[in-house]
Structures are given as C-alpha cells and as structure tokens.
Amino acid sequence: MTHPALQGWRPTLLDLLLSLAVVVAGLVESFGRQGPLPGQIDHPVPLAAGAVAAGALLLFRRRFPMTMLLLLTADGYAVRVVTDAGYYAAWHFYSTLILVHTVASAAELRSRRGLGGLVCVLTTYGYLQTFQHNDMAEVLISAIFMGVAYTSGILLRRQIDQTMRLTAHTTRLELEREERARWAVTEERNRIARELHDVISHNVSLMTLHTGGVRMLLGDDRARERDLLLGVERAGREAVEELRLMLGMLRGADGNGPEALQPSLDRLNDLVTQVGEAGLEVRLRIIGEPYPLPPGLDQSAYRVIQEALTNVLKHAHAAKAEVVIGYDRVELSVEVTDDGTGHPPGGGHGTGHGLIGMRERTAMYGGALVAGPVPGGGYRVSARFSPTGLSAAS
Known part of the structure; x- marks a missing residue:
C-alpha cells in the first residue's frame, strides 16, 4: 500500500x-x-552499495529533502564504519551538495521548516569535518561549496516565488480584463435594448392609435370590422404594456420617453456641428440616394459614427476627420477616418470597449465592423450592414 505522503x-x-x-x-x-x-579503496563493495543507496535517496529529494539529507549523512557514516577507512567518497560529497541545494529551495529560511533545513545542513557540514586528515583548506573548500549550494537553493526558491506571484497577478489581470469586456458587452446590449424599447413602443403605440382612429370612422353597420379593429387595438395596448414591464427596467434614470428625439442619420449634421465645436474639423460625405431606414438600424448606424468621432476626440489627437455614408439596395456602409496617431478606439492600450459596442450594434443587423490604422497615418472605422437589415427599406 502506498504511503499517503507518496x-x-x-x-x-x-x-x-x-x-x-x-x-x-x-x-x-x-x-x-x-x-x-x-588513496586507493580496499573494500569497494560497501562503497558501491553506499553509492547505490545515495542514488536512491536522490529520487525522493523534492518530497523529503531534509530527511534525505540526514539519511545521506547516515549512509556516509555507515560506509565509513564498515570499511574502517578514512577515505571519503566523492559521490557522497556530490550527493550532499545536491541535497543541500534542494533543502534550501524547499522553504523560506524564516519559517520553521526553513530553520529545520538549516540545522540539517549544519549537521551534515559538521559530519564532513570529522575526518582526521582534514586541514584548514579542506574545511574552507567544503564550506565554500556547501555555501554556494545553499545560496543557489535560496535564490531558486525566490525566483520561483516571484514567478508564481507574477503568474497569479497576470491571471488576475486577465480575469479582470475579461470581466470588463463582459461588462462592456452587457452594458452596450442594455443600451441597445433601451433604444429598441423606445422604438418598438413608439411604433406599436402609433399603430394602436391609428387602428383606434379607423375604428371610430367606421359606421354602425360595420360592427364586425369594428370588433376586429377593437381586438387589434387591445392587443397593441397589451403589447406596449408588456414591453414596458419587460424592457422598461433597462431604461436609465434619465431616460427619455418615446416621444423624445431618437438618434438618427437625419440628425447627423447636428452631431458634426457639435464635434466641430469641440475642435475637430469633420467632413460629411454621402454616397448614393438616402432612403428611409428601419429605426433600429438607423440608430445603430448613428451610434457607430458617434462613438467613432468621440474616440477621435479623446484619443487620436487628430485635426480632421471624414464621415462617409454609402446607400444602396445591397448594404449600408458607414466609414469614419481621421488623420491622428492611429490609436485604437476606446483607449490607447487596446481595451476597446468602444469597439465592443460598435461590433455589437453592427452584428445585431448581420453586418461586420473593421477598425485599424491607415497606411501613412490615421485610423479608420468601417461598418457594413447586411442586406437582411435593409430588407425593410427596399
């Protein structure tokens, strides 16, 4: 049966x-x-057996370092007694240095285990000084080698401890970065959900009001149609109430009502004016013939441009920026290019919470977002929304 320690x-x-x-x-x-x-060996067999025993002890040096050092000292003493000679085997000294190094690297010197290891090392060194032919040179040589072995073990342990601390710190930073990224995604999705709540509630409310108006215009001879429209009107009101209950909690403390002006590409000139007042010269260029977009997609495109321009102001150190919007029946493209230093959106170190939000908005409509430095200087953010998102506009 295996010992629990093994x-x-x-x-x-x-x-x-x-x-x-x-x-x-x-x-x-x-x-x-x-x-x-x-200088020769009269009895080689006991000496060879002692070497085999020392080799076996080294197999357990990391698991029981102090015990193995003491057993090695006992092994050397037993060989010395059996052979009745003053010859000191080189293999014993090599094994001693290895185990001294292992003992020093096993525990901090200021700990109880570390002090115990130091006592074992001093005991072994004392045993080496019991040979009668040792002179002062031998004493100093053995002290130097054992001191170096012990010091190297301490340095190794400190290096391992430092590496483990750095690894733990790196892991903690990585977890925090992932947590911040998850938080940014959740926050952006909540923001999108709040906007969709406003859009859907507003449109369903309009549908309900129009249905009610049509119902009131019908005469008494159209009772069946009036009943059907009344059912549609009730369903619309229930849908608005359900949306308010399910998504209303996602609204910010200062959230505006459905009637407030919503972000839209039609209001892009106001955004360009605001950014220009902040010190950035913005050129707006539209390719193709603009046409009405679905409200959610319209908001997402506006938010991508707004986030990109905000990042240019904060991080790019740019003087000029160009916003290009491309309309066609295949896709809607949005592109923001600046002449700054080319730092990534969301910060100069690549945390990219701004990019996370823009990617979420673009992916929601089946599109793709590409961002990166421009050859020759500057930075470009390009978002393309897929035909699926534009089907309602065709």
Whole structure:
C-alpha cells in the first residue's frame, strides 16, 4: 500500500538523471580506485552499495529533502564504519551538495521548516569535518561549496516565488480584463435594448392609435370590422404594456420617453456641428440616394459614427476627420477616418470597449465592423450592414 505522503508523487526526469549519475560515478569510483595503496579503496563493495543507496535517496529529494539529507549523512557514516577507512567518497560529497541545494529551495529560511533545513545542513557540514586528515583548506573548500549550494537553493526558491506571484497577478489581470469586456458587452446590449424599447413602443403605440382612429370612422353597420379593429387595438395596448414591464427596467434614470428625439442619420449634421465645436474639423460625405431606414438600424448606424468621432476626440489627437455614408439596395456602409496617431478606439492600450459596442450594434443587423490604422497615418472605422437589415427599406 502506498504511503499517503507518496500518493500522486513521482520523481522527475531530472531526479532520475541525478540519481543515475551518482550511482554510475559511485560504481566507477569504488571499483576503479580499488587497491591496497594509499588513496586507493580496499573494500569497494560497501562503497558501491553506499553509492547505490545515495542514488536512491536522490529520487525522493523534492518530497523529503531534509530527511534525505540526514539519511545521506547516515549512509556516509555507515560506509565509513564498515570499511574502517578514512577515505571519503566523492559521490557522497556530490550527493550532499545536491541535497543541500534542494533543502534550501524547499522553504523560506524564516519559517520553521526553513530553520529545520538549516540545522540539517549544519549537521551534515559538521559530519564532513570529522575526518582526521582534514586541514584548514579542506574545511574552507567544503564550506565554500556547501555555501554556494545553499545560496543557489535560496535564490531558486525566490525566483520561483516571484514567478508564481507574477503568474497569479497576470491571471488576475486577465480575469479582470475579461470581466470588463463582459461588462462592456452587457452594458452596450442594455443600451441597445433601451433604444429598441423606445422604438418598438413608439411604433406599436402609433399603430394602436391609428387602428383606434379607423375604428371610430367606421359606421354602425360595420360592427364586425369594428370588433376586429377593437381586438387589434387591445392587443397593441397589451403589447406596449408588456414591453414596458419587460424592457422598461433597462431604461436609465434619465431616460427619455418615446416621444423624445431618437438618434438618427437625419440628425447627423447636428452631431458634426457639435464635434466641430469641440475642435475637430469633420467632413460629411454621402454616397448614393438616402432612403428611409428601419429605426433600429438607423440608430445603430448613428451610434457607430458617434462613438467613432468621440474616440477621435479623446484619443487620436487628430485635426480632421471624414464621415462617409454609402446607400444602396445591397448594404449600408458607414466609414469614419481621421488623420491622428492611429490609436485604437476606446483607449490607447487596446481595451476597446468602444469597439465592443460598435461590433455589437453592427452584428445585431448581420453586418461586420473593421477598425485599424491607415497606411501613412490615421485610423479608420468601417461598418457594413447586411442586406437582411435593409430588407425593410427596399
């Protein structure tokens, strides 16, 4: 049965490579230096077994770093006792440096676990100083290497912590950006719904009033027709009331009634005048013969031009702008071009809430919107509404 601490854990490829390197190096050292002379190994088998054990310990270095360091120290001491020799194996020192680095990278030094790791490192360093042939140079060399291994582990941990913080911060910013984009889409759709509410309520009210007028003009001998018209009139009033209940909540606190002037391309000259008073020279050009548009599409086209000109004033640093409206029986096109710096609508950093609103309005009528810098300088917003949206005007 797997120990709970090992469930879902497995050594990485780096762990396997380090373990294999220590085992192979230990075997080469143990049997390659076998001999009776000073500096050679009289008993290679215990030394080789110790190298294999050290390699196995490295497999668990990330899961139990302090435990593995202490067990490695015990492994080195056991080999020393069995062989009864003062020879210190190189594989043990390499393994010690690897585990010291791992212990330092496992926890913050100021934490309880970090202090425990430091105690384990000092214990291991103390063991290295028990060999009788160590001189001051050996003491300093081992201190330098272990200090570098420990410091590199601390630096690695801090780098990992910083990377994780930056990743979390980036993820949070991305979520906030998506939330702002969703909010902008919802807000724009609510705005469109309020305008549609006004248009539909106004037109249904007119239909109801006209139906009532026709009913009153009919004589008493047209009772059947009068009853039918009365039913239409009642249905119209009920429809207006339903619209008021369902969509009326979407109206702003300062929303105007149905009789208020609605945004329309017929009022585009007023918009151009207002923008001109704000300091932007606007040229209006109309291609084709204007014809009556469905109220919702008329409002959407007007709002696209209004939003584009507003963004030119706010962000483009432009002196001139041109508005081109193209009428034909296939599509309605709207184009706004400026001579500014070419910053995207909705802000200079590409958040694009203005673009979101314009795309929503254009897509609602089956059209498409393209926006981007113009070669040679400036920025262009181009919206085209599909034939479906124009069918009522034909």
